[in-house]
Amino acid sequence: MKPLLYQIPKSINEPVRVLKECHPYFYDNLHFHSEYQIMTILQGKGTYFIGDSFGNFNAGDSFILGANLPHFFRSSQEYYSSANQLQSQNISILYSPEALGEKFKDLSELHPINKLLEKSKNGLLVTGRAKEKLLKSSQKITHKNGFERLIYLFKMFDYLAKTDDLITLSHVAYENEMKLGDTEKINKVIDFLIDNYSKDITLADAADIANLSVNAFCRYFKKHTRKTFSQFLNEIRIGNACRQLVEEDVSVKEAAFKSGYYNISYFNRQFKTITGCTPSAYCKNINFKHLT
Incomplete structure (x- = not known):
């Protein structure tokens, strides 16, 4: 069983650790850790879940994750096939303020940084010029050691x-409320939903995976994801539809069908609820960006 509390190997007195990782796919179990993390995607794409926020990521994206913030980065399905020989690469910068002591953390000069770290408890997506700068900085820090x-x-x-x-992702900040024993159950459910979102999934199906009654499952799932089962499933499906519209140039109807929607009106309503625009407006925006 993979622990929900992800222990990162480090020296007890090491405040900063930099990991440059290259694997076929990213670590995809919902987990948290005590360190603050800057996560920069060098290669690969997929979906993320941070706090209660679900979305797509691509190469070049960077995230700032607060301590004990539940998250996962799951590569797109094609990365799980060894025949494709695809790689997922990232740089993770992990910061442990405790290693520097309370007095250092309380220095007035660090107040702006402390505010940033407090905001990161909701998860932050880095955009614009800061995204470009952070990508370069994350690569440079891998060549530095110690005090430098x-x-x-x-x-x-x-x-x-x-x-x-910076865009705030999660609607709520998280404290460490999860128990290590919960990991296997919640990750089995998430894996099931992500692997089968295009099919007709019922609440009872998901409850069976967790070996819980429907009522107990609803409470359990909301506690660990801060979303209802239907909210979570719809966000997975709409996220997939967005990726299909961007990358595969499919019709709106085809994207809906491939994402598990057989009622186009319901698909349109869910799409607008989650993205803030209709599928047709989303497609027009994509085409505009490609022309500029």
């Missing part, structure tokens, strides 16, 4: 604390 690495990270934090190019 710590100073460079604080320069990165200082820049991010001043930029407006």
